[in-house]
Amino acid sequence: MKTLLLSSLLLCSQAFAVGEGYTNFIRQTQQETGVVWNMPVVPQGQASSTGTLESKGALFQLWTIETATAKEYMLDQKLVGAYLPAATVTVKTLDPFDKYPRTRADQPFTVTYQVSGLLAGTNLPVASTKVLLEQYTKAYTVTEQKSPLPPASVITGTPFSSAYLTSNGVSTLTFPVTSLKSTDPSKLKGEEYFVVQALGDGTFTQTQIASGFVQVWPVTSGGVQGITSGQKIRFSLPSLTATYTDVYPGSSVWLQIYKGTQKLGTTGTILPGSTWNNTYEYSKGNIVTVTDYNSLATTDGDYTIEMLSQTPFGLERLSYVTFSVDRTIQINAHMAEY
DSSP, rough: OOOOEOGGSSSOOOOHHSSSSSSEEEEETTTTOOOOOEEEEEESHHHHHHHHOOOTTTEEEEEEEETTTTEEEEEEOOOOOOOOOOOEEEEESSSSSSSSSSEEESOOOEEEEEOOOOOOSSSOOGGTTTTTHHHHHEETTTOOSSSOOOHHHSSSOOSSSSEEEEEEEEEEESSSOOOOOOOGGGGGOOOEEEEEOOOOOOOOOOOEEEEEEEEEOOOEEEEEOOOTTOEEOOOOOOOOOEEEEEEOOEEEEEEEEEEESTTTOOOOOOEEOOOOEEEESSSEEEEEEOOOGGGOOOEEEEEEEEEEEEEEEEEEEEEEEEEOOOOOOOOOOOOOOO
């Protein structure tokens, strides 16, 4: 790679740069091999370097020689690195969805970054020795219910956090939950971006060299109306209305009934018409009605209705209600004697 010698190595001294009687040249010294080239130059202008830049860069010195005395004067010098750090960012979640990383507000995820091309040593440009890792967060608005957002709309303003990476290699950050903020942490939704920036050094501006993001959705919630805990039912079971809110993509929600008081892990019978499948996109909410399930509670005793959700993170119980059925008719009568 060759570099362009620009204004930083201009003949900045009028006493030497202007007028006859001086010969001007730029000396390039390779920092890795020690090879030296001298290149004649005019007082102002630009030209490509004589030799390629090696991995440890080159020192460019601007010299002028007074013809009459053969005395040399060094006017300016600059160390130029043959570097541009490289990086990758990978985000992994517990959701096996393969189009892009997504997770739920209460679930962990990891960010793995790999950096290469950084130099170590003294008198090196700062931009060759470290890169900048930034984390950005953006909550979805009411109208932003589908993702991903354009990266430019997320990577704006002040980052949520930032740190310099000063060594090559692979490192992993573990986040137990999202960094998005809300009064109700279970209902967070938005995106997080992780960006690696190569620092500016005067020849190029700060530049994004790698990025990764994760989409965050709320925790599903729900409830059953039409029956209450502890209620005693003597005749037909009442109609139920089930409300499913913030159903996570790739999840299913349903109601099941079983005899007995509530017990986690119990397998019951699914109530007809109660299942809601959300195969791909986030669903803000859904309401289902269950009317005829008397055949599932034919004997007296306690029963439990649970709202369950099968998610990429496992089977979860969202809510439950326990009630009793007592259809026994007791007749009290007095026999009279004649």
